[in-house]
Amino acid sequence: MKFRVERDVLADAVAWAARSLPVRPSAPVLAGLLISASSEGLVLSTFDYETSARATLAADVASEGTALVSGRLLADICRSLPAKPVEMVLDGARVSLTCGSARFSLQTMPVADYPTLPDMPTATGVVDGDVFAHAVSQAVTAAGRDDMLPVLTGVRIEIDGDTISLLATDRFRLSHRELTWSPRTPDVSIAALVPAKVLDATAKALAGAGEVTIALSAGGAGEGIIGFEGAAPGGVRRTTTRLLDGEFPKVRSLFPSEHLTVATVDKASLVESVKRVSLVAERNTAVQLAFHDGVLTLDAGTGDEAQASESLETTIDGDDLTTGFNPQFLLDGLGAIDESVVELAFTQSSKPVVLSGRSSEGDPGFRYLLMPRRLLS
Structure with missing residues (x-):
């Protein structure tokens, strides 16, 4: 194996492939990055039996071949190379890398011990990369992080x-994003449960x-x-990942069809107020939100402890109410909303609130439902 490639192209592709490497591989070869050189160019691959990454790039291939090297080490090396073409040669059990006067x-x-990468399923459709990445970043806001509940x-x-x-x-x-x-x-109908961390990083x-x-x-x-x-x-960059097993809860019905109270408030002002007031909130305690006569009052802290209170102008359509939420x-949820004005829609104080952006185009596409927390007296 012998090839020559531009430094920036190689460094970017190696970084892409290496990002999927496991922190604690179950077998030493799974920490490797597979380099395959052929007349069609260069293919860099990683796979840990769950998630695979494959980057193809153009290169001047003098001789074909395959080598498996430490992925993270190669990524560190490529990141530090000077801005000159890179030449890699497989010589026996070692790969030599030359870039300018730098040599590694x-x-x-052993390539024979490396698992075969899964095939890409049949294409279902295409989506704009920027739109998809932003939508995923909004959706993962509510994803769980407890591995004891993998679904x-x-x-x-x-x-x-x-x-x-x-x-x-x-x-x-x-969270719900469309x-x-x-x-x-045109009539495709299909569903899948994808690991949130992998989906977010890939998007x-x-x-x-x-x-x-x-x-x-x-x-x-x-x-699967x-x-x-x-x-x-x-x-080209390609990622595959195994789907999660298990039945995702039927959560769509949690969004109420009607609301008795809808408050509209400036998002930036609300974010800053929540940050300030929550400074005195003890861990796992709620920040109280009281909606009354066109004013939203935020309170935190009780008894002999530190207390904080702040008021914001708001538009309230419906009954006054008082509730409380985990401030973080x-x-x-507020951070995931794009619009500058946010709506908080309630059925009653003891029921979840639905946060969404006030959009001139109608449906903003993103909704965030949050359960209330019990208020301390």
Whole structure:
């Protein structure tokens, strides 16, 4: 194996592939990055039996071959190289890397022990990379982080015709984001539960890729796997990951069909007020929100402890009410809303609030439902 490639192209592709490497690999070879050089160019791959990453890029290949080297070490090396072409040569059990006057020699791992990467399922459709990345970043806000409840650490992707719905919940909050896309078949209807961390990292990495292909099989070959593919400088990037097992809770019904109280408030002002007032809130205690006569009053702290109070002008349509929320969960939801004005819709004080942006275009596309917390007297 011998090839020559531009430094920036190689460094970017290696970083892309290496980002999926496991922190604690179950086998030494899973810490490796597979380099395959052929007449068609260069392919860099990683796989840990759950998530795979594959980057293709153009290179001047003098001789074909395959080598497996430490992925993180190669990524660190490529990041530090001077801005000159890189030459890599496989010589026995070592790979030599030359860039200008810099030279490195890397020990290889046995290629025969490396697992075969899964095939990409049949393409289901395409979506704008930037739009998809932003939608995913909103949806994962409510995804669970408790590995003891693996189903809740995923994002449910529901595809119905030209609409993609993203749903996530950790039992205390729920996010729902809808976006349009271009399906291969107009009547496609399919759903999948994707690990939230993988989905978020993949969507961010493909944000500048223009159109992103989503490949999800309803059965047969590729079942249990979802794939994402997009263009990149000098080639193509592809990620596959296994879907989560288990039944995602039926959460859509949690969004109420009508509201008795709807408050409209400036998002930036509310965020700053929540941050200030929550400074005196003890851990796992709520910040109180009281809506009365066009004023939202925030309170935190009780008894002999530190206390804080602040008021904001707001528009209230419906009955006055007083409730309370985990301040960090409230800030997370507000931060995921794009619009400058936010709506807080209630049925009653003891029921969840639905946060959304006030948009001139109607449905803002993102909703965040948050369970109230018991207020301390």
